[in-house]
Amino acid sequence: MGKSRTKRFKRPQFSPTGSCQAAVAAAANGTEDDEDDGPAAELLEKLQHPSAEVRECACAGLARLVQQRPALPDLARRDAVRRLGPLLLDSSLAVRETAAGALRNLSACGGFEVCDDMVAKDIMTPLVALLRECSTGLDSNEMSPQEKADKNRNSIESIANEAVNVLWNVCECSSRAVSIFNKEGCLEIVLKYLHTFPTSIDLAVSAAYCLQTVTEDNPELLKYFDGTALRVLESALLCPVTSMEYILLKTLVAGTIWNLKDIIPSKSQAEIINAILKILSEVLEMNAADTVIQMKEAETQRLKTASETEDVIANANGDDLVEDDEMEEIPRKKKLRRKTFISDLLPSTDKELRETMALLTAQQTALEVIVNMCCSEDPSDDEWEELSSSDESEAFMENSFNECSGQLLSPLCLSHEIHTALTNFLIPKKVFEKTSSPNSMAIDICSRNPTWKPLIKKLNTIQCRALMCLQSLVSLLDMDHLGGAPALQTLAQHLSQLLFSQPDFAKHADFLEAISSALRALLQAMAAKNIPQCMTPEQLMTLCKAGIHSSSIGVRVNVVSILGITGSVLAKEDGTLETLKTIGCFLLEVATKDPSLVVTGEALDALFDVFADGEEAEKASVQIKLLSTLKEFQPVFKMKIRKEGRGKYSPDQLCVLDNVKMNLRRFVAYQEAVEKRLTS
Numbered sequence: 001m002g003k004s005r006t007k008r009f010k011r012p013q014f015s016p017t018g019s020c021q022a023a024v025a026a027a028a029n030g031t032e033d034d035e036d037d038g039p040a041a042e043l044l045e046k047l048q049h050p051s052a053e054v055r056e057c058a059c060a061g062l063a064r065l066v067q068q069r070p071a072l073p074d075l076a077r078r079d080a081v082r083r084l085g086p087l088l089l090d091s092s093l094a095v096r097e098t099a100a101g102a103l104r105n106l107s108a109c110g111g112f113e114v115c116d117d118m119v120a121k122d123i124m125t126p127l128v129a130l131l132r133e134c135s136t137g138l139d140s141n142e143m144s145p146q147e148k149a150d151k152n153r154n155s156i157e158s159i160a161n162e163a164v165n166v167l168w169n170v171c172e173c174s175s176r177a178v179s180i181f182n183k184e185g186c187l188e189i190v191l192k193y194l195h196t197f198p199t200s201i202d203l204a205v206s207a208a209y210c211l212q213t214v215t216e217d218n219p220e221l222l223k224y225f226d227g228t229a230l231r232v233l234e235s236a237l238l239c240p241v242t243s244m245e246y247i248l249l250k251t252l253v254a255g256t257i258w259n260l261k262d263i264i265p266s267k268s269q270a271e272i273i274n275a276i277l278k279i280l281s282e283v284l285e286m287n288a289a290d291t292v293i294q295m296k297e298a299e300t301q302r303l304k305t306a307s308e309t310e311d312v313i314a315n316a317n318g319d320d321l322v323e324d325d326e327m328e329e330i331p332r333k334k335k336l337r338r339k340t341f342i343s344d345l346l347p348s349t350d351k352e353l354r355e356t357m358a359l360l361t362a363q364q365t366a367l368e369v370i371v372n373m374c375c376s377e378d379p380s381d382d383e384w385e386e387l388s389s390s391d392e393s394e395a396f397m398e399n400s401f402n403e404c405s406g407q408l409l410s411p412l413c414l415s416h417e418i419h420t421a422l423t424n425f426l427i428p429k430k431v432f433e434k435t436s437s438p439n440s441m442a443i444d445i446c447s448r449n450p451t452w453k454p455l456i457k458k459l460n461t462i463q464c465r466a467l468m469c470l471q472s473l474v475s476l477l478d479m480d481h482l483g484g485a486p487a488l489q490t491l492a493q494h495l496s497q498l499l500f501s502q503p504d505f506a507k508h509a510d511f512l513e514a515i516s517s518a519l520r521a522l523l524q525a526m527a528a529k530n531i532p533q534c535m536t537p538e539q540l541m542t543l544c545k546a547g548i549h550s551s552s553i554g555v556r557v558n559v560v561s562i563l564g565i566t567g568s569v570l571a572k573e574d575g576t577l578e579t580l581k582t583i584g585c586f587l588l589e590v591a592t593k594d595p596s597l598v599v600t601g602e603a604l605d606a607l608f609d610v611f612a613d614g615e616e617a618e619k620a621s622v623q624i625k626l627l628s629t630l631k632e633f634q635p636v637f638k639m640k641i642r643k644e645g646r647g648k649y650s651p652d653q654l655c656v657l658d659n660v661k662m663n664l665r666r667f668v669a670y671q672e673a674v675e676k677r678l679t680s
Contacts, residue, residue: 081121119170291355422477537570560587583610597641
């Protein structure tokens with residue numbers, strides 16, 4: 001499997017508040033007065049209004065409207081990006097923030113095409129200008145944490161946070177945006193935002209997300225990381241943890257530093273890697289389900305206390321009211337109105353929910369970083385100087401980022417020392433624990449609370465990431481680092497139970513791809529070491545019959561490969577004729593009928609492995625008419641490669657398919673000899 005690109009989580013969308021709620025609701029519901037042109041036309045027109053409050057309301061309305069996918073083409077047709085862009089530099093701070101919020105939502109909801117279109121329409125010019133102004137404003141806005149907390153929502157930090165999220169989104173989706181980021185010197189600005197972590201954690205986390213994105217596969221940017229820049233990363237990496245958001249910050253910075261591996265001085269590489277793995281290990285060690293339960297209890301208690309306080313205040317105020325029959329209901333109405341106000345205006349990311357989401361996102365990010373570490377190039381012995389495996393990870397503070405002029409080794413590759421470090425920090429064990437199904441009590445709590453319900457998807461995503469991470473670890477590490485043969489058998493039993501405890505597993509595409517990838521790697525490792533496999537042929541056929549109907553090519557490739565691995569093991573055993581016939585017929589069906597040449601090639605490879613050797617395999621091949629079917633399919637396969645190959649598949653895939661085509665010719669010749677021998 002290739003490198004797994006780190007994916008960001010779907011962040012809470014910009015939520016306008018204040019006097020423009022009615023306009024926002026009308027935009028969201030499509031009930032604006034102008035029925036001919038729809039809500040977009042009037043909102044865009046109001047962007048030019050002389051009143052700052054009207055402009056702010058229009059931006060807020062657009063922030064909601066862009067979250068409706070059907071509205072996006074109309075907004076594009078009306079050139080919304082060019083009309084919103086200048087408002088990033090509006091004279092009103094409130095308008096700047098809401099305009100940035102609208103663009104943030106547009107870039108988050110619109111995907112790659114919309115982001116690329118935003119860059120084409122020159123959104124980067126006003127965006128970079130706004131980011132620079134905010135950066136300058138931060139220099140002249142030094143104040144205590146309490147003073148910062150007392151600022152209104154139109155603060156420089158709030159505007160910068162929205163703007164850096166727009167930057168992050170477009171850079172993640174558009175290579176042109178990344179190029180502009182490099183040329184315009186945005187690195188210095190984003191690093192300054194990151195450095196606000198002691199007082200503005202939201203801004204720092206957004207900056208960390210952006211940095212992790214722009215440093216991935218961006219060698220042009222690496223030359224701008226001097227000692228000062230690296231020390232900013234170092235300070236964030238080692239910051240004290242006072243909330244879950246700081247855990248997320250440290251995890252994102254760890255991922256960024258891994259992206260910078262090619263510029264880390266050789267003398268510091270071991271310490272840096274140990275520092276990264278130490279943080280990731282600590283993140284994964286935390287129990288996400290316990291956090292969900294505890295934080296929800298804390299939220300419930302806080303709201304209960306707030307409600308009781310409101311009751312006390314309302315009762316106290318009631319003593320002063322006129323005791324008149326017609327005024328009797330006023331205190332009760334006020335109290336009811338206040339209770340509704342408290343619950344209705346709690347943002348979807350209130351502090352307990354924010355804390356929980358931050359931890360879950362940190363764990364997802366940690367797993368993705370480990371996958372990327374495992375997917376680095378295989379090392380050669382001379383690419384690394386002798387490295388220490390010490391777990392004293394914080395020792396790098398004094399030396400690591402002060403040596404940028406030292407000798408560099410490129411590329412930095414995983415080695416025996418890294419394998420040992422992964423084991424020392426118990427990464428395989430902690431990843432294994434995360435592959436379990438989410439805690440039922442935590443799921444129940446989230447399902448009964450609308451604002452917490454999105455956490456269910458996050459918990460499931462962590463499980464899928466853990467399974468993908470497990471696949472990478474099993475593929476990379478020696479069996480001893482994984483705990484030996486007994487540990488692999490235990491793992492196989494765990495994955496089998498995990499899979500078949502869900503009767504509808506085939507409906508969960510992400511889970512099916514993740515667990516089939518893990519099983520494929522595990523069964524391959526066990527077969528290579530002649531470790532008995534724990535899944536029965538019946539279980540494997542159940543998995544494969546469900547997986548082969550998946551719309552995901554990855555799932556179909558995995559199940560075909562799993563059958564090839566299992567079949568090649570069974571071919572060496574006695575009494576497996578019927579099972580081999582079942583496997584052979586299944587693989588032939590896939591090879592000749594699957595619409596994807598990638599799956600076809602994998603199925604043919606699996607057939608070559610299963611029927612390459614063994615008496616039972618030879619008998620089975622004759623009985624299922626393997627030779628005649630493959631001879632008939634051979635010209636069809638060649639034609640499909642010639643017709644579909646160059647238009648639909650990458651050069652690497654075409655190279656693999658050419659090898660399969662050549663091996664098919666050889667295998668047919670081998671089967672002809674087998675059949676001739678058996679029938680003579």
